Amino acid sequence: MWRLTSxxxxxxxxGITGIISRKGELITGEMIIKAICCQYERxxxxxxxxxxxxxxxxxxxxxxxxxxxxxxxxxxxVEEYLPKRTFVSYQExxxxxxxxTIKNPPIFKRYFVKPNLECELxxxxxxxxxxxxxxQLVMEINEKIEGVYVISSGKNMGTFKGVGFPDEIxxxxxxxxxxxxxxxxxxxxxxxxxxxxxxxxxxxLLDWSIVHNGEISSYGTNKRYLELFGYKxxxxxxxxxxxxxxxxxxRKHGLPLELACKAMAPPxxxxxxxxxxxxxxxxxxxxxxYGGAVLNGPFAILFAYNGGLVGLNDRVKLRPLVxxxxxxxxxxxxxxxxxxxxxxxxxxxxxxxxGEPVIVEMEEGTIPNQKSYxxxxxxxxxxxxxxxxxxxxxxxxxx
Amino acid sequence: MATPQWSKFFPDFYIERLWDxxxxxxxxxxxxSYEAHIWxxxxxxxxxxxxxxxxxxxxxxxxxxxxLIIKRHPSDFREHALWTPWFIKNIYKQxxxxxxxxxxxxxxxxYKNYFDHLVLDACQVTNPPIDPLREPxxxxxxxxxKPESLEIEEVNGKFRLKKxxxxxxxxxxxxLFAAMSYGxxxxxxxxxxxxxxxxxxILYNTGEGGLHASLYEYGxxxxxxCASGRFGLHVDYLNAGVAIEIKIGQGAKPGIxxxxxxxxxxxxxxxxxxxxxxxxxxSPAPHHDIYSIEDLxxxxxxxxxxxxxxxxxxVKIAAVHNVAAIxxxxxxxGADAVVIDGLKGGTxxxxxxxxxNIGIPIELAISAVDKRLRAEGIRHRTSIIASGGxxxxxxxxxxxxxxxxAVYIGTAALIAVGCTMCQRCFxxxxxxxxxxxxxxxxxxxxxxxxxxxxxxxxxxxxxEIKEMLGAMGINSIESLKGNRDKLRAVGLTKEEMEILEVxxxxx
Numbered sequence: 001m002w003r004l005t006s007x008x009x010x011x012x013x014x015g016i017t018g019i020i021s022r023k024g025e026l027i028t029g030e031m032i033i034k035a036i037c038c039q040y041e042r043x044x045x046x047x048x049x050x051x052x053x054x055x056x057x058x059x060x061x062x063x064x065x066x067x068x069x070x071x072x073x074x075x076x077x078v079e080e081y082l083p084k085r086t087f088v089s090y091q092e093x094x095x096x097x098x099x100x101t102i103k104n105p106p107i108f109k110r111y112f113v114k115p116n117l118e119c120e121l122x123x124x125x126x127x128x129x130x131x132x133x134x135x136q137l138v139m140e141i142n143e144k145i146e147g148v149y150v151i152s153s154g155k156n157m158g159t160f161k162g163v164g165f166p167d168e169i170x171x172x173x174x175x176x177x178x179x180x181x182x183x184x185x186x187x188x189x190x191x192x193x194x195x196x197x198x199x200x201x202x203x204x205l206l207d208w209s210i211v212h213n214g215e216i217s218s219y220g221t222n223k224r225y226l227e228l229f230g231y232k233x234x235x236x237x238x239x240x241x242x243x244x245x246x247x248x249x250x251r252k253h254g255l256p257l258e259l260a261c262k263a264m265a266p267p268x269x270x271x272x273x274x275x276x277x278x279x280x281x282x283x284x285x286x287x288x289x290y291g292g293a294v295l296n297g298p299f300a301i302l303f304a305y306n307g308g309l310v311g312l313n314d315r316v317k318l319r320p321l322v323x324x325x326x327x328x329x330x331x332x333x334x335x336x337x338x339x340x341x342x343x344x345x346x347x348x349x350x351x352x353x354x355g356e357p358v359i360v361e362m363e364e365g366t367i368p369n370q371k372s373y374x375x376x377x378x379x380x381x382x383x384x385x386x387x388x389x390x391x392x393x394x395x396x397x398x399x
Numbered sequence: 400m401a402t403p404q405w406s407k408f409f410p411d412f413y414i415e416r417l418w419d420x421x422x423x424x425x426x427x428x429x430x431x432s433y434e435a436h437i438w439x440x441x442x443x444x445x446x447x448x449x450x451x452x453x454x455x456x457x458x459x460x461x462x463x464x465x466x467l468i469i470k471r472h473p474s475d476f477r478e479h480a481l482w483t484p485w486f487i488k489n490i491y492k493q494x495x496x497x498x499x500x501x502x503x504x505x506x507x508x509x510y511k512n513y514f515d516h517l518v519l520d521a522c523q524v525t526n527p528p529i530d531p532l533r534e535p536x537x538x539x540x541x542x543x544x545k546p547e548s549l550e551i552e553e554v555n556g557k558f559r560l561k562k563x564x565x566x567x568x569x570x571x572x573x574x575l576f577a578a579m580s581y582g583x584x585x586x587x588x589x590x591x592x593x594x595x596x597x598x599x600x601i602l603y604n605t606g607e608g609g610l611h612a613s614l615y616e617y618g619x620x621x622x623x624x625c626a627s628g629r630f631g632l633h634v635d636y637l638n639a640g641v642a643i644e645i646k647i648g649q650g651a652k653p654g655i656x657x658x659x660x661x662x663x664x665x666x667x668x669x670x671x672x673x674x675x676x677x678x679x680x681x682s683p684a685p686h687h688d689i690y691s692i693e694d695l696x697x698x699x700x701x702x703x704x705x706x707x708x709x710x711x712x713x714v715k716i717a718a719v720h721n722v723a724a725i726x727x728x729x730x731x732x733g734a735d736a737v738v739i740d741g742l743k744g745g746t747x748x749x750x751x752x753x754x755x756n757i758g759i760p761i762e763l764a765i766s767a768v769d770k771r772l773r774a775e776g777i778r779h780r781t782s783i784i785a786s787g788g789x790x791x792x793x794x795x796x797x798x799x800x801x802x803x804x805a806v807y808i809g810t811a812a813l814i815a816v817g818c819t820m821c822q823r824c825f826x827x828x829x830x831x832x833x834x835x836x837x838x839x840x841x842x843x844x845x846x847x848x849x850x851x852x853x854x855x856x857x858x859x860x861x862x863e864i865k866e867m868l869g870a871m872g873i874n875s876i877e878s879l880k881g882n883r884d885k886l887r888a889v890g891l892t893k894e895e896m897e898i899l900e901v902x903x904x905x906x
Contacts, residue, residue, distance in 0.1 A: 013525065215526040217872035220800075220884030228773055253548040259558060268535045278559045282551075285564050288541045289549055289779075291877030298526050298872070316534055316874060318527055376551035376558060 014201070014213035015042030015187040015334045016321075018302040019342075020309040022328040024366035026054060026179035033170040035331075035338040036185035040165065042213075042334060047188030047200035048169040049161025051152070051209040052180030053306060060156040060368045062089055062112035063134050067141075067150055068197060069107045074147030081145065085137055086113035094160075099172045102164055106197055108173075110158065131206055149198045154207030155306065155369050161186075161200035169200075181367065182304050186211040203239045207306045207371070208246065212239045213334060214299025214319050225292025242301055245293050254377035257310065261357035263290035265315045302332055307371040308361040317354035324349045330360045405491035409484075410449035413472040414458075420466035421445065427458040427467060432828040432840055455821040457830035489751070500751035503824035503834070504810060505651055505743040505788060508755045512743075513762035513895070514794045518904060520885045521870040529874050531865035537875040538861055540805055542642075542782040543567035543711050543735045568641050568711060570805065571600030572861045573876060574795060576853075577740075577786050577809035578624050578644065578715070580606030582659045582668045582680070583747035583824065584834050585841045586613075588816060591849025593617035599857050604807070607646060607657050607682065609671040610636050622713065625702065627656045628682030630672040634705060642735070643702050644713040645695070647686070650744025650761070650787040652753040653717030656682030660748060663827040665836045696732040703733075711735035713784070718742065718764035719757075723771035726783075730772060736782040738807065739764050743788025745810040747834055748825035761787045762801060766899045769802025769881060792863035801899065802881040815856040816849045 017035040019027055032050060056064050065082075069075035082088055094108035115133040138150045152159035157180075160173035166187045170176065186201035202209040216222065216238040223241060226232075229252065231244040242264075249260035263286050272283045287294075298318030303310050311332040313321050324331040324339040324346040331339045336349060352358045361372055414435060423445060427436040435451040436458060449472060459467045476484050489500055522528040529536070543566065550561035576592050583606065590613070596603040597620045604622040605614075609631015614621070621640035625632055637643055648654065659668075659680035669676040689695050699712045714729045715738035716722065726737045741761025746754065765785045772778040785798045786807035798806050814820065817831045824834035832843030868874065871885055879885065887904040888896050896903060 215872075217522070217526055218878035218882060220882035221878050221880055224773065224881045224883075228776065228778060255549070255551060256553070256558060259551060269537055269539050270535060278557070281563065282558060282560050285549055285560055287877075288564065288567065289545050289547075291875075291880065294875060294878055296873040296875060296878035316529065376553055378552075379550070 013042065013189040014211075015039035015189075015338075016185070016211045016213050016300060016302050017333040017338055018182070018184040018211070018304065018309050018311065018331070020182045020304070020330050020360050020362070022330065022360065022362050022366075024054070024181045024362055025328070026181055027183060027329075029170070029175040029178045029180070029183070031342045032183040032185045033166065033175055035333060035342045036166040036187050037170075038338040038341045039187055039333070039335050040167075042189060043165060043187035044189045045163075045165045045168075046190050047161070047163055047186070048166035049159060049186050049200045049202050049211075050166075050170065050173070050175050051157065051159045051182075051184045051202040051204065051211075051304065052175075052178050053154075053157040053182035053207070053304060054180045054367060055158055055178045056112070056156050059090065059112040062114055063153055063155055064158050065111040065113060065138070065150055066094065066152040066158050066160075067109050067111065067148060069109065069149075070147035072107065074145065075107055075109060077145045078141060078148050081141065082111060082113065084116075085119050085140075086111075086116050088113050095174050095177075096172050097174055099164070099168050101168055102162070102172055105162065105172065134206060151198060152204040152209070154204060154209075156367075157207055157209070157306065159202050159204050159209060161202065162197040163200065181362070182309050184209055184211050184302050184304050184309070199237075201239065203237075203243055205243050205247065208243065208303060209305075210239055210243055210246075210301060210303045212242060212299060212301045214238065214301070214314065215297055216241060216295050216299060217297030218294060219297075221292055222295065228292075238299070242295065242303075245295070246303065249290070249293065250373055254379065256376045257308075257359055257373040258357060259286060259376070260373075261310065261312050261359075262286060262355070263293045264295045265312060265355035265357075266290075266294055267355065268315070300334065305371055305373070306367065306369055308359065308373070310360070311352060311358040313352060313354055313356070315355040320351075321358075322349065322351050323358050330358075332358065402495075404495045406488060406495050407450045409474065409476075409488060409491070410452060410472050411488070412452040412454045413449055413470050414447040414452055415468040415470060416445065416447065417466045417468070420464045422464055422466075424463060426461055426463060430457045430461050430830060432457075432830045432835075432837070433826075453821045453823045453826075454819075455823070455830050456819050501748060501825050502751040502754055503745075503747055503749065503822045504754075504820060505745040506755050506758075507822070510742065510760065512788070513760055513891070513899065514788070514790075514797050516889055516891050516895075517762075517797050517886050517899070517901065518889055519793065519796060519800075519867060519871070520887070522872040526872045528872055529869040531862075531869045534869070534874060536865040536869060538572045538864060540570050540573045540876060541567045542570065542784070542805060544780045544782075547779055566709065566711065568602070569600075570602060572857065572864070573799060573803075573805035574857055574860060575601055575622070575784065575805055575807050576603035576812055577744075577807035578604040578606040578622075578646065579747070579809055579813075580608030580624075580630075580657070580659070581611050581671055582608040582663055582836065584813070585829075585832060585836060585844065586611055586667065587841055587844050587846040588813070588833055588849050589614060590846035591816065591851075591853050592812065593620065594846070594850040595853040595857065596620040598854055599861075601857070602641070604644060605640070607631075608659070608668070608680075609673070610639055611667070611671050615639050624715075625698075626682055627684070627686045628680060630674060630680060630682075637702060637706050637710070640710070642711040642713055643706065644715050644738065645686075645698060645702070645734075646715045647689070647695075648715070648717035648719075648740070649746060650717045650740030650742060650758055651746035652749040653719050653757045655684045655750070655753060658682075658748040658825070660825055660827060663836050665838075668836055692728045692732055695729065699733045713738050715740060715786075717744070717757075718759045718761055718787070720759060722759065722764045723767040726768040727771050727775055727777070730777050730781045734781060736784055736804075737768065738784040738786060739768060740807075741785070741787030744786055745813075746824075761785055761789075761798070763895075763898050765798060765801040765803050770900065792860040793867065795860065796864055796867050796879065797886065799876065799879050800882050800885050804880065812853050812856065815852045816844060817852070 300319040607626030626646040742758040782804040785803035
């Protein structure tokens, strides 16, 4: 049976890559595959994955549920459940290729759905927005239906991940056949081996996806901080903490993306003391309030949403992250070699400074359902935070 | 015939004089404020009254020829597991005098010390340790209530705060000096503490004895205390520091007020405390204006009104059985910080029964209070300052990992200025010049020496804390706060680990 929670903390090193086109032009999967496979030594065959945005233009307004099932029986239960809660517009098995080294993979199917806001779930959980509904739905499936796990649930995006080297996972999911305006990819080097498909990165929450290289030494503090706001970190992965923090800081507290990043990887006091007054007050307050949100320890993270890609390093840069730009294309990766391979003549290559977020958002109005988090949002406009924490199982990862 | 005094028959200590080394310089006589050394002018020799020796080792340290050794008195009672000499001698004392047994410092009984059953973590391979000699390492801490979230606005492309934060106290290390009143300790020690606090960027606490006129200049590093005796309390005093601490209780003697024996109330003390010379300053057990939690709220806001909301108000309680619920009430009553003083907390004078038998260990109290405040969603509205039995920098690290924001140290600071833990502070005769107001004895510890020793101690500790944080792979103290991942238990029961929220080593 898939584990609901692990009783030890996962520790892993990794390779990461991300690509975004600011104009929303579609990039083939081959490019991201090449880049992540170039960083082969950064993984050990125990996990790899890809997330693509813009891969389902024909269903752009539908939530794309990627469902991973242990057996046909388990899958049938989802198929009974889904029509009760949602309007399923289209469903199909995710096309795969047989890969010699991948033995007994789970079954993967995708459903394009719209929430049925008339159903009883809405009354029971007092749900107001579509997104809340989807989160609740995914959690119900993950929690209640045995042997089934939803690995992604955003609009016009999807996650492909599993146990194997990145080339094997890419081959298996036929990632080369997709086109997206944002790609992220991950190659995993866990030091302990949960070895299950849902444990691979990217982790997703609606259209948010995260790939992460690092270990968060402040995990215990972050976990307790998040618990204050009702998030329950049951999965003992660092990545889960990052996802919840983003949700809290951006969605619930309305911080602009840049400041949310600065809360997680804040400047040092010596730097803050030198700032002009207004800025100093801002950063002092940010550190005082969000001490529990500081991600301390080595990390490089990429996170993406419908409309942007963000790279962030820890405050002393203990894990590599390199960026490159060519025209409207931006690349981020653990290693420069990976960037040079897919973009041999970049206009600019740079290593972002410790704690300096690299935020690349698409031009306004480029894609359907586009989101932007550059501005602070006053209290009145904020969506209610997702009530993820109040449930025992998170959407992000596994059983 | 006079009634025999049993307690004089069986001294605790034995003064051994090595006659081959002694030059009869009589230094021991002048050093011993308890008159245990006697010069016999007829026979031109030195005598000892072992029954007067308190074991402070002053004579031994200052004997120019090292001719003195102070040891436990070798004379034994017949062994008995239950009726140890401690109980026998205490009964003798009470049979002789009919009084309350008095003592000083913190709990002397060997209850389980939880700090000694917690081990810390360090990085190996998967995450790198950080080297504080080469990388910044931050101990800066803010004390006081914090809002839950920030309101940000964008003006001319720049983000700024829409609403400024309420006043908070900034300290450069999470170590503060605990309340020790002027009177209980000498003015020189107070001066040393104040200067050290200023130079270290931390705070010291006046205790309940008022503030000597010479110390007002250290205001930005001062917490003034308002205890049930209200000694030396007036509006200038309340406005002198950055915070006002309402002392409800003290770990060494929960449930009773402070004691300053009349022997220690000299002219200067009487001026500062606003009481007559030589009078016992015994604070009442309760504050006579606080008989309930709503009365506490009344006092908190009375103090805030009196100081125009510029000062933070702390509330200090002893860690007792219901400490979590009490702390929650205190936060809801409006306290900006809760100070919890555990079983091991020290004092200048306390009834022995109180010191050794009342209260709970600070480690369990920190965890319980932190858990309760978090469960009620009010943890950000206050800071937790833990106190009582913090002996080294590792204890500080463990206290913070258990959920404290900062710690108070009292006894450790006094040991830094030469205290040998003889536990006789209440006599006012401290031969080391620490817990005394006798002008001759005070001279033995000049303020500059007190300052230097205290400063060195905290400097050493902060360096060690930085090293330990670095080894854990974190470079800022806030990432240690409540971080149970950094703690593992060795030899604790399931229940204890549940209360402390730690796993056992190996898990």
